Amino acid sequence: MYRYDEFDQAIVNDRVEQFREQVNRRLSGELSEDQFKPLRLMNGVYLQLHAYMLRIAIPYGTLSATQMRKLAHVARVYDKGYGHFTTRQNIQFNWPALKDIPDLLAELAEVEMHAIQTSGNCIRNVTADQYAGVAADEVEDPRVYAEIIRQWSTLHPEFSFLPRKFKVAVTGCREDRAAVAVHDVGLRMTRDEDGEPGFEVLVGGGQGRTPVIAKTIRAFLPKRHLLSYLEAVLRVYNQLGRRDNAFKARIKILVNSVGADEFARMVEREWRAMPDQELDLPDGELERIQAYFAPPTYADLPDDPPAYAAWRRHDPGFARWVQANVARHKQPGYAIVNVSLKPHGGAPGDATAEEMEAVAELADRFALGEIRVTHEQNLTLPDVRQEDLYQLWQELKHQGLATANVGLISDIIACPGLDYCSLANARSIPVAQRIQERFQDLDRQHDIGELKVKISGCINACGHHHVGHIGILGVDKKGEEFYQLTIGGSADENASLGEIVGKGFAYDEVVDAVETLVDAYLENRQTGEAFLETYRRLGAEPFREKLYAAD
Amino acid sequence: MASKAKGPKAVTANRLSDGVVVYLTPDDRWAETPDQADWAEHPQAQQALLERAQAFAGTTVVAPYLFAVQPQADGTPRPSHMKEVMRAKGPSVRPDLGKQAEWGKQAERGKQADWGKQAGSGRPAELADPGPGEER
Numbered sequence: 001m002y003r004y005d006e007f008d009q010a011i012v013n014d015r016v017e018q019f020r021e022q023v024n025r026r027l028s029g030e031l032s033e034d035q036f037k038p039l040r041l042m043n044g045v046y047l048q049l050h051a052y053m054l055r056i057a058i059p060y061g062t063l064s065a066t067q068m069r070k071l072a073h074v075a076r077v078y079d080k081g082y083g084h085f086t087t088r089q090n091i092q093f094n095w096p097a098l099k100d101i102p103d104l105l106a107e108l109a110e111v112e113m114h115a116i117q118t119s120g121n122c123i124r125n126v127t128a129d130q131y132a133g134v135a136a137d138e139v140e141d142p143r144v145y146a147e148i149i150r151q152w153s154t155l156h157p158e159f160s161f162l163p164r165k166f167k168v169a170v171t172g173c174r175e176d177r178a179a180v181a182v183h184d185v186g187l188r189m190t191r192d193e194d195g196e197p198g199f200e201v202l203v204g205g206g207q208g209r210t211p212v213i214a215k216t217i218r219a220f221l222p223k224r225h226l227l228s229y230l231e232a233v234l235r236v237y238n239q240l241g242r243r244d245n246a247f248k249a250r251i252k253i254l255v256n257s258v259g260a261d262e263f264a265r266m267v268e269r270e271w272r273a274m275p276d277q278e279l280d281l282p283d284g285e286l287e288r289i290q291a292y293f294a295p296p297t298y299a300d301l302p303d304d305p306p307a308y309a310a311w312r313r314h315d316p317g318f319a320r321w322v323q324a325n326v327a328r329h330k331q332p333g334y335a336i337v338n339v340s341l342k343p344h345g346g347a348p349g350d351a352t353a354e355e356m357e358a359v360a361e362l363a364d365r366f367a368l369g370e371i372r373v374t375h376e377q378n379l380t381l382p383d384v385r386q387e388d389l390y391q392l393w394q395e396l397k398h399q400g401l402a403t404a405n406v407g408l409i410s411d412i413i414a415c416p417g418l419d420y421c422s423l424a425n426a427r428s429i430p431v432a433q434r435i436q437e438r439f440q441d442l443d444r445q446h447d448i449g450e451l452k453v454k455i456s457g458c459i460n461a462c463g464h465h466h467v468g469h470i471g472i473l474g475v476d477k478k479g480e481e482f483y484q485l486t487i488g489g490s491a492d493e494n495a496s497l498g499e500i501v502g503k504g505f506a507y508d509e510v511v512d513a514v515e516t517l518v519d520a521y522l523e524n525r526q527t528g529e530a531f532l533e534t535y536r537r538l539g540a541e542p543f544r545e546k547l548y549a550a551d
Numbered sequence: 552m553a554s555k556a557k558g559p560k561a562v563t564a565n566r567l568s569d570g571v572v573v574y575l576t577p578d579d580r581w582a583e584t585p586d587q588a589d590w591a592e593h594p595q596a597q598q599a600l601l602e603r604a605q606a607f608a609g610t611t612v613v614a615p616y617l618f619a620v621q622p623q624a625d626g627t628p629r630p631s632h633m634k635e636v637m638r639a640k641g642p643s644v645r646p647d648l649g650k651q652a653e654w655g656k657q658a659e660r661g662k663q664a665d666w667g668k669q670a671g672s673g674r675p676a677e678l679a680d681p682g683p684g685e686e687r
């Protein structure tokens with residue numbers, strides 16, 4: 001894992017003390033709210049519906065058990081005992097008191113955590129595949145490059161005041177678990193004809209009120225040019241991005257208005273005009289950072305040891321959990337374990353202090369002390385021995401953390417919605433809970449198979465509804481909560497935007513409508529076909545017909 | 552951010568030091584429940600209410616604004632719209648948190664809020680435009 005150097009630690013410590021000063025001056029009235037607001041936003045402090053909200057960065061979604069314990073401590077001491085993991089692999093606390101936040105941040109700094117680059121018009125916390133370093137088919141560990149981008153972008157003088165926020169995601173393999181196609185810049189590691197690793201560069205993706213799937217502007221970029229090329233992208237954006245209208249300021253609008261080809265040419269021109277290799281990764285630097293992410297020393301273990309196979313045969317609950325929540329590891333004898341934060345009846349992505357501590361402890365005992373946060377708001381233990389899986393599962397079950405639903409209909413992404421968010425039109429969390437309740441029966445969920453439901457409480461799309469296999473968007477209809485459904489969205493390597501199925505549904509109707517869509521799928525699917533595949537084969541018509549049959 | 556909709560209004564804000572939702576009372580205190588809030592019917596009186604509140608924006612509260620209320624038979628106001636009901640109580644999905652947690656103990660309103668029904672309490676179309684939000 002990346003460890004701070006002295007420089008990082010000094011920056012973070014300075015920021016805490018600076019912010020402490022600023023908070024004091026605000027509390028004494030020396031600073032007005034107008035003066036203070038940009039300062040608090042630079043430190044991740046928002047004002048929400050009920051209270052302040054603090055967003056803490058989890059770079060590329062990687063946490064140590066020690067850091068997780070600190071988050072649990074923060075939840076208990078500074079909040080109301082829980083936190084919310086977000087779609088950008090961060091964590092939010094919903095109730096901290098402003099007067100306590102400097103102390104809170106000082107505690108976080110002890111474990112190399114902070115809230116820098118979690119808000120404002122800067123290059124935000126870079127996200128990455130949660131299976132980074134352990135995915136079976138990976139070209140390279142994407143976190144190395146996420147970290148390089150982080151170091152380059154943190155407090156970058158030229159890019160601290162961009163036209164709008166800027167989000168970057170990196171995946172190390174063809175399979176995309178990081179939703180790179182809906183980011184301002186998405187980087188996908190690939191190889192050229194000679195087998196040299198590099199990046200496919202995607203630009204101009206995003207969600208919000210204008211959803212766009214990113215366009216590839218360079219099919220292959222050699223690794224060492226990563227920063228100079230990104231710098232060129234940002235320079236073009238910084239010069240031409242619209243600052244006059246916040247709704248049009250994202251890079252996706254610029255790419256759309258000039259066209260991806262022209263945008264690519266502009267970047268290329270800017271890039272080639274840079275002093276030769278000005279920003280190329282110096283020799284040694286890449287290796288230095290790679291060393292932080294060096295794989296652990298794995299034991300020499302057989303794949304699928306007998307005890308593991310036996311428990312799968314004898315314990316159907318375990319078998320089901322393995323099927324949904326356990327993924328293939330690159331190393332024989334090891335496995336990747338997903339810990340669902342979508343227990344039925346919970347709030348998607350929420351974890352209590354006790355749960356955080358339990359996961360930290362299990363990570364120490366079974367997973368080399370490392371934890372990942374997924375953009376689908378779950379946690380991942382990346383390095384578990386297959387021979388330990390049965391015991392790990394029992395302990396997770398004991399903590400209520402073994403819901404066997406990853407990738408299934410109850411593994412829902414939901415934004416905070418009207419329960420917490422001041423911009424919301426409608427609630428998201430209770431809709432997710434009602435869907436979970438309706439599809440409580442895990443056998444039924446497993447029969448339905450992969451189905452990603454994503455819910456946003458307003459058009460800002462924090463809940464990724466545009467890329468849900470079934471997307472649910474809260475709208476306001478004459479003062480009532482109303483929900484518009486889309487189908488056919490996807491955030492993976494074959495990304496697509498969902499299409500609206502038709503008129504929306506009231507709060508009390510929306511779960512029935514989702515069930516009707518599922519029924520339409522079940523009636524039409526061919527053997528082995530997932531929801532999205534049936535939609536892609538047949539289009540929206542059979543779904544529409546069933547949904548609006550009664551009209 | 553004065554609301555354009557007609558009808559009675561009160562002023563709410565968040566307390567500066569800890570963010571708790573508060574309401575301006577007739578005697579210029581900041582109470583934690585809306586039933587203690589001062590309210591006004593006429594736009595001019597509402598403007599005056601807001602100005603009284605803004606005088607506290609230095610060291611006491613953050614971002615005061617007017618919101619629609621329905622005065623009850625006893626003259627105490629209640630928030631009309633879902634978002635303000637939510638602020639007054641706490642998250643609908645966590646009845647154990649926020650102000651509703653204490654109300655529950657007092658069994659004050661006789662019933663634990665039925666959030667399903669509250670949904671239909673009618674928010675004016677203007678609120679569809681995100682109100683006093685901030686850039687994320």
Ligand code: HEM
Pocket residue numbers: 048053085086087088092164182183205206207208209250414415416420421422423460461462463464684686687
């Ligand atoms: C509760 C407070 C939150 C507020 C008020 C808020 C607000 C916003 C706003 C205004 C946007 C649109 C920005 C734009 O179009 O440029 C946005 C986008 C987004 N937010 Fe949030 N957000 C909140 C919480 C969250 C949470 C909890 C998550 C994760 C679950 C999240 C993830 C995202 C994502 C992924 C986007 C899409 C970015 C894009 O446009 O591509 N936000 N949010």
Ligand code: SF4
Pocket residue numbers: 415416417418421422423424425456457458459460461462463
């Ligand atoms: S999608 Fe809308 S309601 Fe949901 S968190 Fe984002 S801004 Fe709030």
